[in-house]
């Protein structure tokens with residue numbers, strides 16, 4: 001099912017939590033709603049679920065306007081951070097529960113629950129109580145319970161944030177698998193860019209209730225439309241340098257301590273800009289006049305990182321292990337075409 005939202009807005013007395021969103025969530029795909037804490041992700045999800053009324057705008061499920069439809073009629077499955085399982089019920093009873101409410105007969109609901117338990121790999125724990133399960137297993141049960149009604153839309157609000165780092169990675173792969181097997185249109189809320197990048201078909205990046213950019217994960221990383229988008233994605237993060245474009249069309253640091261040659265001239269000069277350089281976007285080469293001093297080199301797992309200084313600006317970059325430069329050396333470097341962006345300083349928009 002395709003979800004369309006049209007000028008959707010939610011105002012609270014002192015915040016506009018969702019500000020005039022117009023977009024579509026693709027049918028049968030997994031979309032991540034990504035953004036920092038407080039940017040309106042849960043508010044958006046709760047409006048889609050029907051738990052929160054919209055202040056303005058419309059929500060369409062395919063061609064149905066569901067803006068005023070009560071939650072139980074929307075055919076939505078919900079999973080939250082705290083699994084919210086019923087502690088006194090077994091795994092099987094928990095998964096069955098939504099069908100019991102719908103008065104589905106017992107044999108049928110047990111059969112369906114077993115099928116769901118198998119799908120999420122908890123079929124060996126059917127008689128256990130939630131407290132006898134690990135966090136990851138409890139979250140699988142919560143997902144099975146959300147899926148048993150065959151929802152048209154599955155909404156997951158930070159479902160992995162109570163799990164430890166390793167389990168999070170395992171569970172995000174599981175959610176990906178379950179989504180691909182069931183093909184249910186899914187919206188997954190997270191503030192973790194790596195989680196969003198690895199799990200989703202597309203990402204909706206939000207900031208202060210505003211839709212910043214919607215794109216496929218790699219496209220969002222490679223082609224950000226705003227300095228916020230460029231900075232939110234990527235670890236180690238992008239280097240942001242403040243300065244102006246000089247008469248030659250190159251970048252000059254604000255305090256004039258260095259100039260960086262740009263591969264692509266934008267036909268502007270004198271403008272205040274932010275130059276974003278991803279850590280992987282430089283190479284060392286002899287014929288370029290951007291000089292940098294190596295402040296520190298260190299390895300991070302299998303990667304080699306360096307802190308370098310260009311004029312007064314410090315950057316964190318990858319340097320190939322083939323270069324045997326060391327701390328204190330001055331190197332010539334060149335920017336790659338990919339991973340280098342110019343943003344307007346005042347608006348943050350990509351130039």
Ligand SMILES: Nc1ncnc2c1ncn2[C@@H]1O[C@H](COP(=O)(O)OP(=O)(O)OP(=O)(O)O)[C@@H](O)[C@H]1O
Nearest residue numbers: 012013015017036037038039040041042043044191
């Ligand atoms: N019931 C409410 N009444 C008033 N303000 C609210 C209410 N719910 C949320 N807000 C405000 O709306 C904004 C968005 O909140 P929301 O919970 O949607 O953020 P979020 O992106 O889900 O954050 P987090 O990642 O921390 O869960 C916040 O500024 C929050 O304080």
Ligand SMILES: [Mg+2]
Nearest residue numbers: 041042043157
């Ligand atoms: Mg939230």
